[in-house]
Amino acid sequence: MSGGTGSSIGIVGAGIGGLAAAIALSREGHRVEIFEQAPAFGRVGAAITVSPNALRALDGLGVGALVREWGCRPPKRVNRAYDTGEVFSELALAAQAERDFGAPLITMHRSELLGALEESIPPGSVRFGSRLAGLDQDDDGVLLRFDDGTEHRVDAVVGADGVRSTVRQRLRADEAPAVFTGSVAFRATIPVDRVPSYDVDAFTKWWGPVPESEIVTFPIHRSRELFVFASALTSSWDEESWTREGDVDELRAAFADYHDDARELIAQCDSTLITALYDRHPLDSWTSGRVALLGDACHPMTPFMAQGAAMAIEDAVVLGRSLAGRGPDTLAAGLEVYARTRMPRASRVQLTSHSNQWLREPSDANWVYGHDIWAEQLAG
Numbered sequence: 240m241s242g243g244t245g246s247s248i249g250i251v252g253a254g255i256g257g258l259a260a261a262i263a264l265s266r267e268g269h270r271v272e273i274f275e276q277a278p279a280f281g282r283v284g285a286a287i288t289v290s291p292n293a294l295r296a297l298d299g300l301g302v303g304a305l306v307r308e309w310g311c312r313p314p315k316r317v318n319r320a321y322d323t324g325e326v327f328s329e330l331a332l333a334a335q336a337e338r339d340f341g342a343p344l345i346t347m348h349r350s351e352l353l354g355a356l357e358e359s360i361p362p363g364s365v366r367f368g369s370r371l372a373g374l375d376q377d378d379d380g381v382l383l384r385f386d387d388g389t390e391h392r393v394d395a396v397v398g399a400d401g402v403r404s405t406v407r408q409r410l411r412a413d414e415a416p417a418v419f420t421g422s423v424a425f426r427a428t429i430p431v432d433r434v435p436s437y438d439v440d441a442f443t444k445w446w447g448p449v450p451e452s453e454i455v456t457f458p459i460h461r462s463r464e465l466f467v468f469a470s471a472l473t474s475s476w477d478e479e480s481w482t483r484e485g486d487v488d489e490l491r492a493a494f495a496d497y498h499d500d501a502r503e504l505i506a507q508c509d510s511t512l513i514t515a516l517y518d519r520h521p522l523d524s525w526t527s528g529r530v531a532l533l534g535d536a537c538h539p540m541t542p543f544m545a546q547g548a549a550m551a552i553e554d555a556v557v558l559g560r561s562l563a564g565r566g567p568d569t570l571a572a573g574l575e576v577y578a579r580t581r582m583p584r585a586s587r588v589q590l591t592s593h594s595n596q597w598l599r600e601p602s603d604a605n606w607v608y609g610h611d612i613w614a615e616q617l618a619g
């Protein structure tokens with residue numbers, strides 16, 4: 240950690256990436272202000288996997304202990320065939336992951352992860368109800384303009400404003416829109432006492448007849464609930480949204496040809512949320528002068544590897560390291576170092592996630608789970 244350099248950095252978006260960036264940058268002595276369009280921290284979304292690489296990143300940010308305390312620790316990952324129910328491969332997690340990858344895999348509610356991050360951001364650093372409308376930069380800094388007519392000047396800006404990023408649109412006006420993948424994701428939770436014969440403690444992935452079809456289950460809320468994430472091809476689509484109510488009959492129909500164990504599980508889902516899945520190709524640039532993108536704003540990906548938030552957290556660590564000790568005059572150079580360091584790995588994960596074959600056989604876990612972002616050499 241360095242002493243204060245006097246740089247002020249505006250972060251657009253108080254999601255997982257924006258909060259992690261705020262922690263990483265403030266630990267390096269920068270003054271951070273987070274501009275969030277929502278009126279308060281929301282509790283939307285469902286569950287999330289904090290993979291070993293993400294937890295190691297969080298450990299260095301001082302957040303890992305809370306994540307370990309609040310989350311569940313599946314002892315193993317189980318891969319099952321959708322039709323026969325056969326367990327065709329397993330990967331030991333928990334203590335074994337600690338040995339192999341330097342940290343366990345944790346599952347938790349998204350609001351718990353956000354809560355753990357909130358505990359470590361500088362007090363009063365979030366300005367809620369601030370929806371970014373545009374920005375202009377000059378040689379000395381960046382002027383942020385909000386849709387309520389207010390303006391704010393900072394030395395540099397991090398666009399952590401998610402998949403529909405306004406910052407990215409301002410940097411990349413000519414960019415093609417996101418492409419609908421043809422799949423939707425259903426999300427539901429089930430009290431564990433309703434599925435007594437199911438292995439609720441494991442992280443289980445049912446591999447469907449096509450890569451777009453899968454069911455993933457894992458425990459949340461101290462193993463009182465089982466989280467169900469199920470994706471399927473669809474002939475209709477809708478807007479990307481975290482909160483749309485889905486139709487449980489549609490959910491049941493989508494998995495009608497799955498093994499009895501999986502269908503019995505789906506039958507216990509009383510309600511579901513549904514999200515259309517969109518994809519984008521890796522960007523060839525994440526920065527422009529004093530402005531950089533982070534998280535889903537620059538590398539949105541399908542959820543099949545459960546690495547979107549993990550990559551945003553890794554981004555935050557590298558951002559903090561790249562801007563360490565930099566005053567206002569060298570921030571743009573530091574943002575370039577950040578982007579050059581992060582783009583190869585984030586793009587590889589983004590592309591790998593698209594095909595949904597990763598960890599079908601557990602032998603290739605290390606390049607993702609074993610990555611120590613604190614030890615990664617910064618690009619020269």
Ligand SMILES: Cc1cc2nc3c(=O)[nH]c(=O)nc-3n(C[C@H](O)[C@H](O)[C@H](O)COP(=O)(O)OP(=O)(O)OC[C@H]3O[C@@H](n4cnc5c(N)ncnc54)[C@H](O)[C@@H]3O)c2cc1C
Binds near residue numbers: 369
């Ligand atoms: C179904 C599903 C399951 C997933 N499961 C996992 C998982 O298990 N593990 C994992 O690592 N990842 C997972 N992901 C991916 C992960 O959720 C995302 O990658 C992660 O939330 C991205 O964080 P972010 O901070 O970049 O963006 P977001 O979480 O989208 O946050 C962006 C923030 O910016 C704010 N904002 C947007 N526009 C503006 C504006 N103009 N002005 C001000 N504020 C603005 C938004 O309100 C929001 O708070 C999953 C994704 C999906 C769809």
